[in-house]
Amino acid sequence: MHFRYIIDWKALFLTLALACFLVPDASSQNHSVKRIEVDAVLHKDGSAEITQYWEVSVTTGTEWYVPVQLLDNMAVSDLTVSEDGRKFVTTDTWVVNRNITEKFNRCGIRERSRNNVELCWGIGNYGPHRWKVSFRITGLVQSYKDYDGFNYEFINTDNFCDRESATVSITAPSCGLTSSNTRVWSSGFTGDADLLPDGTILAAPDGILPKNSNMTVTCRFDKGIFFPDMSRQTFFYKVRQNRDADSTWKFFLLLFVPVLAGLGWIIFDGVVLGRKYRKSIYGRRKIDVRWPDIPLEGRIGVSFFIYRGGWRFGADNSEMTVIGATFLKWILAGVIKVQADPAKPSRIIMHITGKDPMFENEVERVMYEQTLEVAGKSMKLTAADFGKWTSRHHSSVENMRDLMMNDSMAWLKSRNILESPHKATPQGRPENLGVIALKNYLTDFVEDDNPEMLDRKRWNEYLIFAQLFGIAEDVVAKLREIAPAEFEEYCKELEMDSVLFATMISNVRGMSARAFLTPDTRKNADHRFCHGCRRS
Known part of the structure; x- marks a missing residue:
């Protein structure tokens, strides 16, 4: 019986392989x-x-x-x-x-x-x-x-x-x-x-x-x-954040039932019990603390490195949110000014002012130089302009990502926080824990019906880190809901109104979502189904 089971699976794979050759190509499906x-x-x-x-x-x-x-x-x-x-x-x-x-x-x-x-x-x-x-x-x-x-x-x-x-x-x-x-x-x-x-x-x-x-x-x-x-x-x-998965998951479920059964405990441990983080990074697998403090000296790239590298599973690695967080930092600091695009209400136009960005590290300097290249002599660009540039210069963007990872690792090692990319020092684990604690704090702010108000003096920092965690739009929506007058005043200080500010947040998130996709994966993003002709 066991032998027949193996033969059946081999036959299935053989059938699939033959189907790849027998399915008509585009020229034969010439609709x-x-x-x-x-x-x-x-x-x-x-x-x-x-x-x-x-x-x-x-x-x-x-x-x-x-x-x-x-x-x-x-x-x-x-x-x-x-x-x-x-x-x-x-x-x-x-x-x-x-x-x-x-x-x-x-x-x-x-x-x-x-x-x-x-x-x-x-x-x-x-x-x-x-x-x-x-x-x-x-x-x-x-x-x-x-x-x-x-x-x-x-x-x-x-x-x-x-x-x-x-x-x-x-x-x-x-x-x-x-x-x-x-x-x-x-x-x-x-x-x-x-x-x-x-x-x-x-x-x-x-x-x-x-x-x-x-x-x-x-x-x-x-x-x-x-x-x-x-x-x-x-x-x-x-x-x-969690778009519907490709419908083909059911097919793979059938193929890998034995494997999935073996992973059952891991999934239960992480999803049901909530132990989804690397103990070697944070000192614990389940993190239910929440702190309002800004972790790791407020360094965006380093915090991103810890945040994305500290998951056992379940992290969304399709977005390099550090891109949007960095642009948001520049906007809040006046390095970039924002105005609405008259032709498209959902798009902003960014003006590079020439103000010193006060770079956090070499990575930020490289990103700024790339932004200048995109803007050209006009010193203006849109999120779409940046996305098109990254699509044409994918290798340069990949090099920048590698530079960010190496720079973050060097900084963390120099402060005795990490020993290796997936192992923190005993004194470094509480430092790293602060990243997830802040994420929990901001998530509670979004989800609670009557949340504790965020410290007004730290809104800039909270929004930058919320962008890093992929929830900046929701933090902004909550601020507009529970403190509309105060938030409108905050936006005016940045020479925006609340609607333009919300549009800006959406635009910089979009830059994060697509900046590190290759041209092929950019085209196939969110692929689920097809339409077309069918034979009888």
Whole structure:
């Protein structure tokens, strides 16, 4: 029996390997997408009416399908498809293995799993098509402890072709969306999502939407705008930090059940019992203390080195938050001045003033010189400009990261805090513990209903470290909520208002999120699903 089990797994791997050679390449799946346009209308109860406009050319297959990933309590219904004014017949059950004639002029919803469905319709014939697809999503906007909101992939990936034109438009006619009650982010593509003055949220890529890219929009709303039917007992910022994992995890779960079983205790120990930190760094695995003190002499790079290196597992290493923290330090110190971009409300323009940055270390000096190079003679740049530069000069950015790691290690060794990258000295462990203690302190401030107010004199330092921990936007939102007048005065001292300040925080976080991605991984960020043709 054991031998048959081994043979079965080998057969599975052999089948997968052969499938890699047998799957048609882009030239054989020669469909093209000239235009994909998505219009979403949000309702007070959190539901949404979504309409897709497709302009495509099809040369193979029997149907077109669009996967939709759903969170718990979400549902898709009321699918309609039409072409040239001809409405397709909606079937209760969609059968994939029917032929092209049987699928002609028909559409349906195929349930793959509880949280994964496909919108399907027959292509009818090969050549150009213009389809209008409409459906309803229940529970798109959900209620969280702190805000209402959603994180949704409106345009899926396409494994075989670029999309020549792609846009996502989101409206909420009865809700009154404004820059003071709504925050918008985008991911999965190079471009922006903006909240326009009329309350429309518009997302568009910079040019074409490449294959293997998607358009995901995340929106956060103040309480009282929506009254969602669905609620989740968590905080919205955690939704942004922990995006839905790739659906392929189920496949790997089946492949590695024996391995995962062996790791069960480690996961229980870390997730359930909370012992997720390296004892060799902090002196303990579970850290539930919280301190308001700034650790490690306030050094950003060193604190980042300890923070990211001190996890047993569970750290999000996709972002180099030290980038955003450093830019925020420069902005708060007047090294960079900020103004709103008149063309795009969700974007800021940064002006380098020439003021001495008072570099913390060689790494900061190199980063500043790179920023000057991006800005050029105008001494102006945007977060997008910085992201494009890092994409073109990836090796230089990688060298800067290595320099930061080496510099931090040298500083920590010189003060007898670390013996090696993963082992602290006995006297260094309490110093390192302060990093997580401050993170816990700021997290409590965000999550508590009636938190202790942050020391006004230390707001700059707290915000810089909150950016390092990836929660600066949420700390700002909390300050605006519980001390609006004081926070507005704080922003005025920096020659901003509270809306511009919040936009600036979002922009510098975006710089952290994408600065150290290679061009390929940048394109594939947030990849989950694809759409396209399917054979019978």
